[in-house]
Amino acid sequence: MTEKVLQEIPVVWLQGTGCSGCSVSLLNSAAPRIANVLLEELVPGKHVQVRFHPTIMAASGHLAVEILHDTQADDQPYVLILEGGIPEKIPNIGGVTAAGEEISIVDTFTELAKGALCVVAVGACAAFGGIPAAAPNPSGSRSATEVLRQQGIDTPCVNVPGCPAHPDWILGTLVNVLLRGLPTEDDLDDHGRPLAFFGELIHDNCPRRADFDAGKFASHHGEEGCLYELGCKGPVTYSDCPSRQWNSGINWPIGAGSPCLGCVEPGFPDVGCALYKKIETDDLPRIERDPSTGKLKYVAPGQATAL
């Protein structure tokens, strides 16, 4: 057996007010398979060392808490991943030390973020607040960006939203950082999302787009046609779901006859709610109602006219 020399890139994956759905989504990665992520190199010469992950790691109790302290104390650059929001009203979910001291998730996240190579906010809750931060936000959940800003920490943060985040988006972002370094402004949109995954409107690439253009709309579940009348948020949602699809490329929400919920957008689920309510045409970028026919029509970028 030959010994490979790999650069170890420690990763700490914290869970706040989430549902573990993004962790489970990560396990769904088809290429690379998750066993390979754990054991082998993710990009040539570099192994992502999953030091702390509440769903996967062997350690419990103070042993787990010590991993966090050790990672922080090491000189080795590490990546900090947050799943779920940071609950400011209920912070004591960081664990208990060997000395019996309770740890705040706010402090843990803040301290680890200070020394991290970068923060990756995975999923709607970590990236933008998501469901726990929906009104009235009982737990006081904050997104990674909000907490970093409040604490005056300038560590770069990449938002990989979604409910859950797609495994390709999570691992693709890590691969990008390992191969090319931190993303620049040109790589991210106004909401800190990688343009590689969140650069195009779902509506522009939707297989039911022809139905929309033809004015053929489904009026109840299971019916053919564009799902716009059933509340589809595809016309205001930027992601590559239509082409990438989910679970090894097998299907995706609109493919299953479900309106898009807009889960990658900031403000999900409050903005655009109710989820089944038709969005108003004024909210639709690049879509207008033709005054003569009364039908909705697509307006190419640069050609928009006042409604």
Add this chain to the structure above:
Amino acid sequence: MGQIVIDPVARIEGHLKIEVTVDAGEVKDARVSGPMYRGFEQILVGRHPLDAQRLTTRVCGVCPAVHSVCSSLALDQAIGVADQIPDNGRIIRNLLLGANYLQSHILHFYILAALDYVDPAAVDVNSDDPAMQRLGEFLQRGELAPFTPRYEGDLRLDKKTNTAAVSHYLRALDMRRLTHEMLAVFGGKMPHEVACVPGGVCEVPTDDKVGAFISRLQDVRHFVDDCYIPDVVGVASTYSDYCEIGKGCGRYLSYGIFDMDVAETDLLKRPRYLPSGTLDGQLAEVDATAITEDLKYSFFEDEATHRHPSEGQTRPASEKEGAYSWAKAPRINGESYEVGPLARWLVAYHTGDDKVKSAVDGLLSALGAEPAALQSTIGRHAARALETKLIADAMADWALQLEPGAPVCAEYDLPEEGTGTGMVGGPRGALLHHIDIADGLIARYQLIVPTTWNVSPRDDEDQPGPIEQALIGTAVRDEDNPFELVRIARSFDPCLACAVHIVNAKDNEIGRYRIA
């Protein structure tokens, strides 16, 4: 008297804390609590009724399908279409739920529980198994995260059994992914499938989807037969002392799983693939009217204590004297009940369900054990494995009953007023969603989730919850490596994200860190 505090208990779903008092090597007192709270019930009030189904699906990333189904069952009733769900809708709901069971149970045994029993660092790297050779290269590099650090001193499988189990751990990662692909075939995506909706489903079945589902199911079935069942038997044989500890409260509750017909609108009277019932020495029908939630030791205002969920309230009181958990304490006629695969299987076994009886008797004879051994830490793993096989073996027939072209969803107009209660078993046990609609919006939404039953704190009569009872009386051999406590707690497969009421154990500490 010594105190052991384990926080976080990793490899469960969500955040769990165990505190026990140990005297002369035995647990004298135990408190389990979860320090995380999101407040779904508060968030849902005032929203569009149909949003309840979309949002509560996201209560849990491990078992979203059962929340989706249960919320839909509640909405079916509130809308008045509970007996009008088309067969395609009923079957696809069962396929979504069934595939989620396979996912959750395989995830639990291999990814969550196995590292308490197997040792990835002690495999035979010279075996013919290429996966073990690659693992050998990983071990050679010397950085063993996330498999270390860990509790040490009680990993006992012989090298051959251990090597096979570790190899199956790696294979289980692929099998779990396949179960989610099965779900995505009919559910759009997973986690958080989107196909189950009030009235039925929105996915339209086709023969090619049936084929895509069944072909993956076949791989999973082989894995269950060739790996999962033998590994559970291997662990049960080596750690046979765990057939004698972690019994718990000894009372069991099941709502039943998988609707075989929807003509009956009383969900507990519906024909289901596994039956509903309670077992407290004797088998009885579930008396849903006798379910209450106690609040004496929970961080909620006392005035709503001991109420049925249809009258329940969720008013946080983080400074409440004496409280130590944000879990409410659900009870039936004042008694605690365990829920989950073991509860379902004991209820079905005592109901005289043939398929369950023959599976249980077969396993007991392979282990040379008596039925009482099931009421234990290992018994929970065994019931979960048998349930995985039962469901995997049944689903191909269900999928073949789908009729392309036939309706998938009942048509309806959403009422301004309505009420409904969904009750169905999830991978972790009995789940209840209750909705009241008023003026076209959600007026009340209450959930009693499986883990709330199991992780419940003491009730108004000071009786501990099932996991607390399972821990009390346990001998702890090494307080620095309390294997017994985490093995017992994990055997319940706690899901703290589901136990939505739960917050922190020590209210004075909450105040200290509060920012907002």
